[in-house]
Amino acid sequence: MADALPCVQTDVLAQTPHGFFGRFAGEQGANDGMPRYRRAVVEKLMPGAALVMLRQTHSAICVCVAEPWRHEDRPEGDALVTRGRGVVLGLVTADCAPVLLTDRQAGVIGAAHAGWRGALGGVLENTVEKMEELGAARGRIVAAIGPAIAQASYEVDEAFRSGFPADAARFFTVGRPGHFQFDLAGYVANRLQCAGVGGVANLALDTYAQPALFHSYRRARQQGGATDGRQISAIALPARA
Known part of the structure; x- marks a missing residue:
């Protein structure tokens, strides 16, 4: 099963x-087979582990995972952190930026769902702070930004642009009249860097432009298709030697 699952x-x-x-x-469709998808993720990363996820709401809420919960009982939030082993932290996206983080020395990991609302609201900073509470040092934390809608594919209007502070201007380029192209991944990377993390990598994979590989909410909406398709990003602590 895991071999049929693309993994970057x-x-x-x-x-x-x-x-x-x-x-x-x-x-078979947008979310058909999602339970099988979750099982395949665990099989790929850490067979036998528990996949822990949230009811994502585009918030800035970060939840510390001490013990895994049933998928049906997952709390609301948009970021997870843990120092527990045998747990896989997972989140779903379809254009928003998935961010995976680790401080290897401290043995602390995190995963954040960073759409524009969450990133603007502080979900990344909250994730870093929660990791620190578990013993991480922000200067040792490294983060990777996974598949997300790219600037060339992300057209926004004046109202959207006006919701960001003036110092975010460099993440918007002028497009057709009254519109801009927003660099979500660049904005997310900047928020992480300003939070003091030690390293940030952007995989620069555009969900909108790669329909064979990724779901895209915006692409599906523009094409009149089902918009509930999602892909998973996940991280776990390695088993102790």
């Missing part, structure tokens, strides 16, 4: 089990 990894998170997963071959 990065050297930035080397030695930490992780993956930015693409569309699952077992899907």
Whole structure:
């Protein structure tokens, strides 16, 4: 099953089990086969572990995971942190930026769902702070930004632009009259850098432009298709030697 699941990894998170997963071959529609998809993610990263996820709401809420919960009982939030082993932190996206983080020395990991609302609201800073509470040092934390809608694909209007502070201007380029192209991944990377993390990598994979690999909410909406398709990004602590 896991072999049918596209998985992108990065050297930035080397030695930490992780993956930015693409569309699952077992899907028949937007979210058909999602339980099988979740099982395939665990099989790929850490067989036998518990996949812990949230009811994502585009918030800035970060939840510390001490013990895994049933998927049906998952709380609301948009970021997870843990120092527990045998747990896989997972989140779903379809244009928003998935961010996976680790402080290898402290043995602390995090995962954040960073759409524009969450990033603007502080979900990344909250994730870093929660990791620190578990013993991480922000200067040792490294983060990777997975598949997300790219600036060339992300047209926004004047009202959207006006919701950001003046110092975010460099993440908007002028497009057609009254519109801009927003660099979500660049904005997310900047928020992480300003939070003091030690390293940030952007995989620069455009969900909108790669329909064979990734779901895209915006693409589906523009094409009149189902908009509930999502892909999973996940991270776990390695098993102790």
